[in-house]
Amino acid sequence: MKATSPVCAASLSLVLAGLAATSCGSTNSAYTALPIPELLTGTTFDLTLAPSSRQFLDGGATTTYGYNGASFWGPTLVMNKGDVVQMHVTNNLTEETTTHWHGLHVPAAADGNPHQPIAPGETWSPRFEVKNQAAMYWYHPHVHMMTMMQLSLGAGGLIIVRDPEEAALALPRTWGVDDIPLVLTSRRFDADNQFDVTTAAYGDYLLANGVMNARVELPAQVVRIRVLNTEVERAYNLGFADGRTFFVIGNDGGLLDAPVSTTRVQLYPGERVELLVNLGKDAVGSALTLQSFNGGQLFGYPGGEPASSGNFGSLLNNKTFDVLRIVVTGATAGAITTVPTALVHNSYWTDADVTNSRTLNITDMGPGTPFTFDGAGYVDTVINQTIALNAVEKWTITNNATFNHAFHIHDVQFKIVSRSSGSVGETEQGWKDTLSLQRNESVSFIAKFDDFASDTNPYMYHCHMANHEDEGLMGQFLVR
Numbered sequence: 001m002k003a004t005s006p007v008c009a010a011s012l013s014l015v016l017a018g019l020a021a022t023s024c025g026s027t028n029s030a031y032t033a034l035p036i037p038e039l040l041t042g043t044t045f046d047l048t049l050a051p052s053s054r055q056f057l058d059g060g061a062t063t064t065y066g067y068n069g070a071s072f073w074g075p076t077l078v079m080n081k082g083d084v085v086q087m088h089v090t091n092n093l094t095e096e097t098t099t100h101w102h103g104l105h106v107p108a109a110a111d112g113n114p115h116q117p118i119a120p121g122e123t124w125s126p127r128f129e130v131k132n133q134a135a136m137y138w139y140h141p142h143v144h145m146m147t148m149m150q151l152s153l154g155a156g157g158l159i160i161v162r163d164p165e166e167a168a169l170a171l172p173r174t175w176g177v178d179d180i181p182l183v184l185t186s187r188r189f190d191a192d193n194q195f196d197v198t199t200a201a202y203g204d205y206l207l208a209n210g211v212m213n214a215r216v217e218l219p220a221q222v223v224r225i226r227v228l229n230t231e232v233e234r235a236y237n238l239g240f241a242d243g244r245t246f247f248v249i250g251n252d253g254g255l256l257d258a259p260v261s262t263t264r265v266q267l268y269p270g271e272r273v274e275l276l277v278n279l280g281k282d283a284v285g286s287a288l289t290l291q292s293f294n295g296g297q298l299f300g301y302p303g304g305e306p307a308s309s310g311n312f313g314s315l316l317n318n319k320t321f322d323v324l325r326i327v328v329t330g331a332t333a334g335a336i337t338t339v340p341t342a343l344v345h346n347s348y349w350t351d352a353d354v355t356n357s358r359t360l361n362i363t364d365m366g367p368g369t370p371f372t373f374d375g376a377g378y379v380d381t382v383i384n385q386t387i388a389l390n391a392v393e394k395w396t397i398t399n400n401a402t403f404n405h406a407f408h409i410h411d412v413q414f415k416i417v418s419r420s421s422g423s424v425g426e427t428e429q430g431w432k433d434t435l436s437l438q439r440n441e442s443v444s445f446i447a448k449f450d451d452f453a454s455d456t457n458p459y460m461y462h463c464h465m466a467n468h469e470d471e472g473l474m475g476q477f478l479v480r
Ligand code: C2O
Pocket: 100, 102, 140, 142, 270, 408, 410, 460, 462, 464
């Protein structure tokens, strides 16, 4: 039986899968519990990527990929700043993969980019010091022209870095209780219930931590939600259905100086944001809904296209859709009840620190043609930029293409210093490794390229929309 609506599709399949679900009707929504990926701690991390399957819809199971036996996504790796970690990644697929530590400042040879392939049956064992600040990072495959496929099948996981500055703050940090991850993506299914992993830019069904119609119980106190957009292409414009104010406390690579109160936060593919939501005044048993307000966006907004089907349309396009249902439960012992007024002290790079500047221009030859940086698609033997070790560089990325993009650079965390479309958003003022770029917009950031140099191993920069990356909107740089 095929689904007629996302809600019914989920509830029926969940009943069949033996998971928690209630009735499916026009007024009753059926939810499934938001899965919380298990934490792996220590300084040695073993990951094994293998094919799997999961029951999403009635009928046949959907083929998926997962790390460490998971049927979608993988465990969350917890690392402490300053630790030297030994990674072992085993590839039990029948094709090549790589594992990139998105956002981590590691030597290029340990980066897990297309230059560190792991052949089927092989294990890759990089070792590196954790130099990043406390924040949520993530790992995912990065094989050129196969990233969209492997990521879409479910290969990926979170990395949480802890450090003493974060630990000293009165923030929620009980995993799965008052501190939850929220990994957002969506999928389209074909007639055999398989994911469309090659043509659809957008899925029809939202997946939160890998499940449809997710619901989580959170205590009546200040809670922390760490959000990652792991879509192929869709952006999210998150807020609550009741319009309540919440707080952004961190960006991709660290905590902000102070919480920023807002009612909306935007997240392009690859970006992360840490939120605090005060549920202290919500009645036990009441519910609230996190939504994405994707309707009525300017042309070029990823997922704003007003089409419900086709490669660039989906059932979620150009509208407001539910992301997560939250049901309020009783407060926990030792609850955090106030949002801190100050967080950490960041020293950001400014124009005065810059030792070199460069520009990149994203273009295309019209709708349907590949996007490129400076007119050239990715070639694995071509080094596109060479950066001096310890340079503080200002990069200006200009988007002259027909669509918005999500620019991501490896190796560094940067500070966005200007947007030609207006001011830098309050919710993106911290350390970043990925930024949104509208059509006809230039964005400048400043970063320091320190610690790691190599004459042979490059790092990548690319659009984090996996379809754009796979078709060649990627370049590489040496730090030397
Ligand atoms: Cu999230 Cu080059 O990657």
